Amino acid sequence: MNSAAQMATTMDLASARESRLEGIRSFGRYTRRNPALGVGIFLLLALLLFVIIGHLTVDTSQYRPLSVRPLQPPSWELPFGSDKQGRNLYAVMVLGTPLTLRIGLLAGVIGLAIGTILAFISGYYGGIPDAIIRLVVDVGLTIPGLLVLIIIAMRVRGGLTVDQMALVVGLLAWLYPTRTIRSQVLTMKQRGYVQIARLSGMSNPEVIVKELLPNLLPYLGASLVGSVSAAILASIGLEVLGLGPFESPTLGMTIYWVNYNAAIINGWYWWWVPPILVIAILFIGLFTIAVGMDEVANPRVRDKV
Amino acid sequence: MQLSYVAKRIGMFFLVIWLAATINFFLPRLGGQDPIRQQMIAQAALGGSVQTGLEEMIDIYNTKFGLDQPLWKQYLNYLGDMSRLDFNYSISSYPQKVIDIIVRALPWTLILLTTTTLISWVLGTLLGAFMGWPRAPRWLSVLVPPLLSLNAIPFFLLGLILIYLFSFRFKFFPLFGGYTAGTFPSASWTFFKDALWHSVLPAFSIILVSLGGWALGMRAMMVTTRGEDYVTYADAKGLKGRTIFADYAIRNALLPQATALALVLGQLVAGAVLVEVVFSYPGIGNVLFQGIQSGDFFLVQGIIFILILSIGLATLILDLIYPLLDPRITYKRG
Numbered sequence: 001m002n003s004a005a006q007m008a009t010t011m012d013l014a015s016a017r018e019s020r021l022e023g024i025r026s027f028g029r030y031t032r033r034n035p036a037l038g039v040g041i042f043l044l045l046a047l048l049l050f051v052i053i054g055h056l057t058v059d060t061s062q063y064r065p066l067s068v069r070p071l072q073p074p075s076w077e078l079p080f081g082s083d084k085q086g087r088n089l090y091a092v093m094v095l096g097t098p099l100t101l102r103i104g105l106l107a108g109v110i111g112l113a114i115g116t117i118l119a120f121i122s123g124y125y126g127g128i129p130d131a132i133i134r135l136v137v138d139v140g141l142t143i144p145g146l147l148v149l150i151i152i153a154m155r156v157r158g159g160l161t162v163d164q165m166a167l168v169v170g171l172l173a174w175l176y177p178t179r180t181i182r183s184q185v186l187t188m189k190q191r192g193y194v195q196i197a198r199l200s201g202m203s204n205p206e207v208i209v210k211e212l213l214p215n216l217l218p219y220l221g222a223s224l225v226g227s228v229s230a231a232i233l234a235s236i237g238l239e240v241l242g243l244g245p246f247e248s249p250t251l252g253m254t255i256y257w258v259n260y261n262a263a264i265i266n267g268w269y270w271w272w273v274p275p276i277l278v279i280a281i282l283f284i285g286l287f288t289i290a291v292g293m294d295e296v297a298n299p300r301v302r303d304k305v
Numbered sequence: 306m307q308l309s310y311v312a313k314r315i316g317m318f319f320l321v322i323w324l325a326a327t328i329n330f331f332l333p334r335l336g337g338q339d340p341i342r343q344q345m346i347a348q349a350a351l352g353g354s355v356q357t358g359l360e361e362m363i364d365i366y367n368t369k370f371g372l373d374q375p376l377w378k379q380y381l382n383y384l385g386d387m388s389r390l391d392f393n394y395s396i397s398s399y400p401q402k403v404i405d406i407i408v409r410a411l412p413w414t415l416i417l418l419t420t421t422t423l424i425s426w427v428l429g430t431l432l433g434a435f436m437g438w439p440r441a442p443r444w445l446s447v448l449v450p451p452l453l454s455l456n457a458i459p460f461f462l463l464g465l466i467l468i469y470l471f472s473f474r475f476k477f478f479p480l481f482g483g484y485t486a487g488t489f490p491s492a493s494w495t496f497f498k499d500a501l502w503h504s505v506l507p508a509f510s511i512i513l514v515s516l517g518g519w520a521l522g523m524r525a526m527m528v529t530t531r532g533e534d535y536v537t538y539a540d541a542k543g544l545k546g547r548t549i550f551a552d553y554a555i556r557n558a559l560l561p562q563a564t565a566l567a568l569v570l571g572q573l574v575a576g577a578v579l580v581e582v583v584f585s586y587p588g589i590g591n592v593l594f595q596g597i598q599s600g601d602f603f604l605v606q607g608i609i610f611i612l613i614l615s616i617g618l619a620t621l622i623l624d625l626i627y628p629l630l631d632p633r634i635t636y637k638r639g
Contacts, residue, residue, distance in 0.1 A: 135320070142321045142620055143328075144571035146578070147609045151332045154597065154605060233459055240461065240579055242597050255465075259583055264469050265480050276465060280458050287457035 037292025043285030047097055047278065054094030062088035063095050063249040074270050081270035084261050092249040093274050099162055100251040100282070103235045106166035108228035111173025115227075116220065118178045120208055123185030137179050145172040146237045153243035162245050165238065169231045176230070177223050184219055188212055222293035229286040236279065251275050251282075310635040311625065318621040325613035326387040329606045330380055362399060392607030397599035403607035406592060411611070413483055414588035417504060418577050421511040422566075428512070429519025430562050434555050436520060437527025440546060449521075456517030461579040464510035468583070471506060478506050483587035507584045511577060515569075522565060526558035533557070560631050567623040570616050578612075 031038030054060075062068060065085035072082045080089035122133040152168050153160055160168065188194060189212075197211045198204075238244055239252025240259065254275040258264065263271040374382075386392070392403035435441040436448070455463065472480045484490065484500045530536060531554060539549045581590030589608055596604035628635045 139317065139320045139324055141568075142317075142571060142617060143325060143613050144575040144616070146575040147612060148328055148332070150593075150597065150605065151328060151609060154600075154602060155333050236459065237575060237579055240582060241594055258465075264465060265473050267473070269469070272465060272469075276462055279462060280454075283457040283459070284454045287453070291453075 034292050034295055036288045036295070040285045040287070040289030040292055043281050043288070047281055047285070050278075051094055051097050054090065058088065058090050058094055060091050060095055062091040067091075071268065073268075080274055081268075083257060083263075083268075083271050085257070087249070089254075089271060089274065092254055093251075093278060096249045096251045096254055096275070097278055097282075099248055100232060100235070100279075103162060103166040103169065103250070104228040104232035106163065107170035107173050107231035107235065108224055110167065110170030111227045111231065112177050112220065112224050114171075114174035115177025115223075116181055118174065119181035119185055120212070122178065123182040124189060124204070124208060124212070133178065133182075137175050140175045141179065145169075145175075145234055148172055149234060149238055150241065150243060153238055159246050160244065162248050162250065165235055165245060166231075169234050169238075173227055173231050173234070177227055181216070181220070181223060184216060185212065188215060218293070218297035222290060222297045225286055225290040225293055229283060229290065232282065232286075251279050255279070307628070307635050310628065314621055314624045317624075318617050321617040321620075322387075322614060323384075325610050325617075326384055329387070329610055330383045333602070333606075334376075362394060362396075365394070387610060390611075392610065393603045395596075395601055395604045397596070397601040397604065403604050406604065407589065407607055407611050410587060410589045410592045413586065414577065414581065414590065415615075417507060417511075417581075417586070417588060418573060421508045421577075422515070422573060424508075425512040425515040426519055426562070426566060429516040430523045430559065432516070433520035433523025434527055434550075434558065437524040437531070437558075438550055438554070439531070440550075452517030452520055454517075455514050456521065458514065459579065460511050460514050460576040461583045463514050464507065464580050464583045467506045467510050479503050481585040504586070507580050507586050510580055511573075514576075515573070518569075519562065523558060523562055526561055527554055530554045530558045563623075563627060563630055567620050570619055570623075574612055574616055 028038075031041075065087055068078060068082045068086055068088045070082055070084050070086040072078050074081045078088060078090065080093060082088055083092075118133050122130040149168060149172065153165075156164070194207060194211050197207050202210070235244070235250075236252035236255065239250060239256050242256060242260075244250065244253050244256065246253065255272070258272040258275070261268075261271075390404050392407075395401050395403050395406055398406070432445075432448070436445045468480065471477045479485070479502065483503050484496065485503075488496065488499065490496060490500075536549060536553050539553050544553075577588075578590030578593060580586070581588045582594045585591055589612065593605060593608045595601075596608065
């Protein structure tokens with residue numbers, strides 16, 4: 001960050017733009033070899049663009065009920081129409097898309113952070129903690145997280161807020177990352193450079209931070225995408241079941257209202273097409289990015305698929 | 306070796322069940338309040354159907370749970386109740402017992418889930434086997450992007466689209482429910498046909514989404530297997546392409562597919578719950594939804610325990626079948 005800022009000041013603007021273009025071009029070349037990553041990033045950027053344009057063109061406070069006439073089909077003033085409670089669905093989508101992503105990102109980061117720490121304890125140090133963590137992960141992964149989330153969410157008076165929901169989802173999202181990262185740590189531990197680092201007197205935490213973590217970064221990146229996607233899936237599941245943040249216009253809550261008001265069989269297509277489309281784009285985008293990142297993290301996949 | 310493998314799997318099964326019961330017991334108590342009385346009062350405050358049975362219910366619970374007893378004793382009692390599948394009375398439809406409501410809904414879910422899982426696994430594996438074989442027709446590779454995309458979205462999302470297209474637009478299939486409203490479940494042929502007709506769309510929304518996952522997994526395995534020495538050797542030996550494909554490649558690529566089945570069981574169940582909700586299918590997912598909507602905590606707890614029990618049981622059965630397919634599994638550690 002710092003050096004990048006210095007570079008920008010010392011270099012004249014033209015060559016800075018040149019190098020940036022060069023960066024984009026080389027990324028473009030890379031995505032030709034790895035189309036999945038390109039497609040995924042394109043899809044998520046498209047969603048981002050929609051959100052940005054939306055924020056500039058709509059009064060976002062109209063996500064609240066009773067702000068416009070209810071059940072209006074799309075028109076010039078209401079490009080996405082309105083729902084039965086009088087929400088402007090364009091405002092709902094513009095606010096809901098980043099909200100849902102926020103739940104996914106928060107929960108995914110929490111899950112991955114806990115998972116990485118436990119994976120290192122388990123995979124690097126081994127012994128009794130390893131045995132316990134492995135058992136907990138094996139047993140825990142048999143139980144669908146959504147079911148545990150339902151129990152927790154039902155006990156919270158007045159429903160969860162968006163951030164509480166992210167926290168709760170995140171606290172259960174570490175099991176899978178723990179398992180996969182642990183197996184990566186196990187194989188990496190045996191590599192020559194790690195052995196040499198240990199023999200040359202590096203302490204264990206030093207080996208982890210200086211040798212293992214940097215080499216695991218691409219892999220952690222790929223795991224993060226997976227965690228975010230899983231967290232979004234869990235949060236939408238909770239919301240569709242009616243345990244989401246009722247005050248917030250997230251994508252899952254919109255689906256809940258669609259289902260609650262039987263919008264599909266009443267023919268109110270404008271109500272359900274946008275959230276379904278955005279959720280589909282979101283999941284397909286994250287999935288293709290995960291496939292693409294997998295190729296970055298694990299080049300051997302390249303000749304497999 | 307064999308025996309310790311079996312013992313270990315059974316041990317895992319009981320751990321899962323114990324964990325499920327413990328989650329059910331402790332999570333609601335984390336707030337430090339008495340969940341039962343609180344729930345009762347909250348329900349009573351909502352008014353309506355609950356009023357009549359309320360005092361009676363609180364009495365039953367007080368004696369039943371021994372709420373004056375220390376926590377560990379309550380916990381042991383609770384574990385005892387769970388082992389007898391006694392989940393108490395439903396709050397929203399008192400005096401029905403939770404287990405009776407579950408038993409009525411469970412067959413719907415079990416049949417829907419097992420048939421869709423089997424169909425998508427068999428079809429997906431076959432499709433993937435052909436996609437991963439170089440002598441397969443070219444057009445199969447066209448299927449990859451749509452399969453990938455479908456596989457990324459949740460079941461219920463496809464379900465909503467299917468409802469719109471085939472029930473609302475073209476009116477091929479019923480809009481919702483598991484059988485025609487007004488009829489009652491019976492063992493007759495007409496009822497069976499009706500139920501089958503209602504289950505087509507829920508089934509398709511599960512099959513079409515999970516098909517892609519199985520196909521892509523099998524395709525990757527086939528590509529790996531294709532490069533194995535024994536396949537090259539079989540080829541050099543002059544075996545027919547079809548023999549190599551069926552007896553050498555598919556057979557060996559099948560094993561990871563079978564193991565993957567146990568790993569996704571939980572996701573399948575969670576996904577199917579939501580499918581039932583959007584289709585108002587009379588299975589356990591829909592009862593769960595109604596339990597959540599009416600704040601019927603005992604019903605929700607009971608359903609969650611039964612679902613985890615079923616997943617644990619299915620995992621155990623699969624784990625015990627694998628060694629028959631691949632004896633190496635029992636020798637692997639961990």
